Amino acid sequence: xxxxxxxxxxxxxxxxxxxxxxxxxxxxxxxxxxxxxxxxxxxxxxxxxxxxxxxxxxxxxxxxxxxxxxxxxxxxxxxxxxxxxxxxxxxxxxxxxxxxxxxxxxxxxxxxxxxxxxxxxxxxxxxxxxxxxxxxxxxxxxxxxxxxxxxxxxxxxxxxxxxxxxxxxxxxxxxxxxxxxxxxxxxxxxxxxxxxxxxxxxxxxxxxxxxxxxxxxx
Numbered sequence: 001x002x003x004x005x006x007x008x009x010x011x012x013x014x015x016x017x018x019x020x021x022x023x024x025x026x027x028x029x030x031x032x033x034x035x036x037x038x039x040x041x042x043x044x045x046x047x048x049x050x051x052x053x054x055x056x057x058x059x060x061x062x063x064x065x066x067x068x069x070x071x072x073x074x075x076x077x078x079x080x081x082x083x084x085x086x087x088x089x090x091x092x093x094x095x096x097x098x099x100x101x102x103x104x105x106x107x108x109x110x111x112x113x114x115x116x117x118x119x120x121x122x123x124x125x126x127x128x129x130x131x132x133x134x135x136x137x138x139x140x141x142x143x144x145x146x147x148x149x150x151x152x153x154x155x156x157x158x159x160x161x162x163x164x165x166x167x168x169x170x171x172x173x174x175x176x177x178x179x180x181x182x183x184x185x186x187x188x189x190x191x192x193x194x195x196x197x198x199x200x201x202x203x204x205x206x207x208x209x210x211x212x213x214x215x216x217x218x
Contacts, residue, residue: 024144026061027130033216038159040150040213046142048099048134052088054081056153058143066114068195069167072107074116087141090120098122104215108208111195112162113148115209146209158202163196 026045033040045061062069062076086104093102099122108115119142121127126140135141150159 006073025055025057027134029129031217033213035212035216036213037151039152040209040216041147041149042144042210042213044128044142044144046126046128046130046134046140048130048137048140050137050139051088052084052086052091056083056087056141058083061143063155065116065143066109066112068109068111068114071111072114072116073108074107083141083143086118086120087139090139095122099125101125101127106208106210110199112165112198113150113159113202113209114163115146117144117146117210118142119144144210146213148209148212158194158197162198165192165194 026047029044029046031042031044033042045058047056049056058080059076062079063075065074066072082105086102089104090102092100098121101119104118104120106115106117121140121142123135123137123140125141127136127141130140147163148159149163150157152160155161
């Protein structure tokens with residue numbers, strides 16, 4: 001964030017704009033932009049598919065979406081069912097209806113500035129980076145996490161405290177990867193006040209993160 005504010009002498013913000021080809025079936029793409037003094041991060045998973053019966057297993061990544069996946073209602077099994085439902089819906093549409101893609105659902109965490117969105121596009125119209133293998137298939141499904149990490153001026157900002165706090169060990173799912181790319185190993189921090197402050201004062205009053213991100217990159 002210092003580089004965005006004060007010039008590249010303070011760092012290279014584009015180092016956070018990453019792309020990794022397929023890992024366990026999903027490609028990974030990261031984009032970072034400053035919006036109204038806050039640093040917003042979009043982390044997007046994508047994979048191609050041909051029919052709704054293709055295996056769209058996201059369980060290896062479910063704990064990476066948010067420190068509070070259970071509180072968001074992102075049950076690992078039900079989330080895979082959501083992906084299946086999105087795939088079934090879009091494969092019944094003519095390609096002419098898929099210019100803008102299809103947004104299946106948006107989940108907003110009540111305890112931190114995190115939003116998770118499921119989208120499906122015709123592969124030829126997918127707006128992000130993905131693997132060559134995914135582009136070769138008719139459709140691409142994506143799972144996108146939008147995060148607001150605050151102004152990045154101090155470690156006690158409510159956004160950073162909330163997004164790096166796992167309130168209890170039940171926030172994640174056992175048997176799935178627990179390492180999170182944005183904060184290393186599972187956080188032992190239990191800053192309940194930060195999550196409560198976000199819930200009370202920020203969750204409903206602020207414009208959704210994905211809208212703020214899109215306005216900046218449009």
